[in-house]
Amino acid sequence: MNIHHVISPVVHAARTVDTRLQRLCWPSVRNVLFDARTAMEYGMMAPLHRRLLTDTRVHSWLMSSARPEGVKEIFRDAPGSAPVLAPREAMMRRFDAYVAADRMWATLPRGTCRIQMFHGVAGKWSRVYDRPDRSMRHWDRLFFINRGRLQNYIASGAIDSRSPAIRLVGMPKSDCLVDGTLRRDAVLQMNGIERGRPTVLYAPTWTRFSSLNAMGEAVIASLIDAGYTVLVKLHDNSLDPAFENSGGVDWLRRLQPILAKGNGYLIRTGDASPWLVAADVLITDHSSIGFEYLLLDRPLIRIEMAELIKRADIATEYVDLIASASTTVESAPSVVAAVERAIAEPDRLSEARRAVAAELFHDAGHATDRAIHELYAVIELDAPASQPIAPQHAMIGAAARP
Numbered sequence: 001m002n003i004h005h006v007i008s009p010v011v012h013a014a015r016t017v018d019t020r021l022q023r024l025c026w027p028s029v030r031n032v033l034f035d036a037r038t039a040m041e042y043g044m045m046a047p048l049h050r051r052l053l054t055d056t057r058v059h060s061w062l063m064s065s066a067r068p069e070g071v072k073e074i075f076r077d078a079p080g081s082a083p084v085l086a087p088r089e090a091m092m093r094r095f096d097a098y099v100a101a102d103r104m105w106a107t108l109p110r111g112t113c114r115i116q117m118f119h120g121v122a123g124k125w126s127r128v129y130d131r132p133d134r135s136m137r138h139w140d141r142l143f144f145i146n147r148g149r150l151q152n153y154i155a156s157g158a159i160d161s162r163s164p165a166i167r168l169v170g171m172p173k174s175d176c177l178v179d180g181t182l183r184r185d186a187v188l189q190m191n192g193i194e195r196g197r198p199t200v201l202y203a204p205t206w207t208r209f210s211s212l213n214a215m216g217e218a219v220i221a222s223l224i225d226a227g228y229t230v231l232v233k234l235h236d237n238s239l240d241p242a243f244e245n246s247g248g249v250d251w252l253r254r255l256q257p258i259l260a261k262g263n264g265y266l267i268r269t270g271d272a273s274p275w276l277v278a279a280d281v282l283i284t285d286h287s288s289i290g291f292e293y294l295l296l297d298r299p300l301i302r303i304e305m306a307e308l309i310k311r312a313d314i315a316t317e318y319v320d321l322i323a324s325a326s327t328t329v330e331s332a333p334s335v336v337a338a339v340e341r342a343i344a345e346p347d348r349l350s351e352a353r354r355a356v357a358a359e360l361f362h363d364a365g366h367a368t369d370r371a372i373h374e375l376y377a378v379i380e381l382d383a384p385a386s387q388p389i390a391p392q393h394a395m396i397g398a399a400a401r402p
Contacts, residue, residue, distance in 0.1 A: 015111035018094055030096040030379040031059045033085070035106050037066040038236040039074050039270025044101035044119045046077065046271060047172040047368040048375060053079065055384055061085050061095070065106035077270045096379040103128070105138075113378045115141040117371070118149070120288030121171070121360045123318030124205070130315060131156035141378060143169040143371055146360050148317075167374050170367030176273050177295040178365040187278040193265065198343055199229040201279035203272060205287035206237035208247040209308040216251075217258060218332035219283065219303070224262035226336050231275055232259065233267040233289070281342045283335060286314055290322055294357040295364055297350055299342030300326040301335065321359070325352040 034049055036042040042049075042062070052060045062078060063085045064071050071084050085093075087106060094110040101119040116139045123130055130149055136142065136158040142165045144150040150168060153159045159166065176182050185195045193199075200223050204212040211219065212234070223230045234251055237243060241250040252266065259266065267275050276282065276293050283301045284290040285308055293300055302322055309319055326349070327338050342348075357364070376383035 011111075018110055022094055028057050028381070029059065030057060030381055031061065031094065032097045032099065032375070032379065033061045033063055033090060033095045033106075033108075033112070035063050035065050035098065035100045035104055036074055037064060037102055037104065039076055040236050041101040041119050042075055042078065043269075043271030043273075044117055044171070044173050045099055047175065048099065048371055049078065049082070051368065051372050052375075053082070057381060058379070061090070063087060063090050063106065065090075065104055074270075076268075097375060099375075103132075103135075113140045115139070115143060115375070115378065117143045117169075117172075118145055121145055121149075121291050121318075122205070122286060122288040122322075123315040124286070124312040126313050126315035126318075128313075132158045134158060137163070137165075139165055141165050141167055141374065143167050143374065144362070145169070145171045145367075146362050148359065167370075168362055169370045169374065170362040170364060171292075172368040172371050173271060173273060174292050174295055174361060175365050175368050177276060177292065182274055182277040184278050184280075187274045191265075193229060193278075194263065197227070197229045197263065198280050198339075199231060199278055200281045200283065200339055201231040201233060201267075201272075201275055202283045203233040203287065203289045204235070204238075204285050204303075205308070205312075206235035207245045207308060207312055209305060209311045210238070211285040211303040211305055211308075212238060212251065213247040213249070214305065215303070215332040217254065219335050220255060220264065221258050221261075222332055222336050223339065224258060224264055226339070227262070228339065229263040229265075230259065231265050231267055231279060233272045233275055235287070236270065280346075281339050283339070286312070286319070286322060290326070291356070291360050294325055294353045295361060297353050297357070299346055299348070300353065301338045301342060302326040302328045303335070304328050304330050321356050325349055325356045 032052060034045050049060055052058045061083055062075050064074050065087045068087055075084060091107055091109055095112040097115055098108060098112040099115045099117060101117045130152045147168060154161045188195045202220060204210045204216060220230060220232060232255060238246045238251055240246055241248060272289055276296060281299045281301060282293040285303045285305045290300055329335055329338050372383055
């Protein structure tokens with residue numbers, strides 16, 4: 001992303017005139033563009049997108065500047081009526097705000113206010129996401145999920161402590177984990193899954209050093225054999241067999257016969273939040289989804305993968321955090337025993353779970369309201385009164401039987 005440039009006074013003046021003309025012609029109309037590389041990234045921005053769709057004054061657009069050929073899959077959880085733009089089309093338009101959940105930088109010659117929402121809290125690729133360079137100064141707003149990352153940005157020199165871009169917002173995607181809009185039994189019932197049986201969710205991270213590549217099949221098979229309802233949520237980057245970090249494996253095809261032997265389901269939504277609520281226990285290696293699950297204060301099992309921690313440049317502070325709030329195992333055979341203990345003693349490590357969740361998610365449950373407030377301030381429009389938006393991501397068919 002080539003953002004190390006200075007906007008010339010002439011370009012700045014032209015953009016200012018362009019904005020004024022548009023506001024003169026359409027004083028109450030605003031245009032907001034959401035840019036995503038994966039369905040997971042869209043999931044981070046989806047609460048804002050859904051709110052904007054209820055306001056007729058705001059025109060919301062979806063785009064994938066990095067993977068325009070994949071928009072159907074990337075925005076599979078978005079309302080079907082939401083308009084999608086190709087990058088070339090977006091270049092010709094003017095937007096009042098551009099929102100991304102990763103370090104993308106779409107080419108928008110007519111200028112815009114650029115908002116970064118981030119897409120996780122796991123601390124992977126820490127030199128890129130937690131201690132970045134000064135290129136982050138080019139973002140007009142940084143919607144930080146927690147104070148720790150904000151402090152890391154300042155400490156690394158990525159931004160100044162008094163930067164006008166700083167906003168401590170939280171994670172809008174995770175509001176639904178604590179605000180009561182999702183219920184375990186309702187999610188399972190909507191997807192035709194038995195509610196009385198203990199439900200275990202396996203959600204490994206991506207990269208060829210993840211637990212999925214090392215022992216994923218054995219973990220899933222052992223849980224199926226033990227009689228649990230097993231939900232499997234793979235990272236989008238693990239789904240492409242041609243992608244190096246999938247290990248060259250077609251995981252959907254590989255896992256189908258294993259899941260078909262019992263109560264196994266593949267989760268195909270980009271946002272895993274409903275499935276976190278549906279799960280009695282979560283198993284992961286090191287991913288943001290593991291930390292998000294702590295908001296529910298339910299047992300977390302961590303598969304320790306030393307090579308993953310090294311290769312994914314995971315900061316020690318994040319490894320220590322997830323280890324303190326979870327049961328650590330090192331092999332597939334030990335997973336079932338850990339799940340049995342977790343179900344028998346669900347309150348074990350509760351205090352640690354709640355402490356880590358409070359540290360990583362600023363004022364959970366109210367992040368969407370804060371983000372909407374900041375977004376409307378950016379586009380210079382009065383925000384409408386907050387209205388509850390029905391969750392659109394826990395739908396029948398989101399979990400697929402092989």
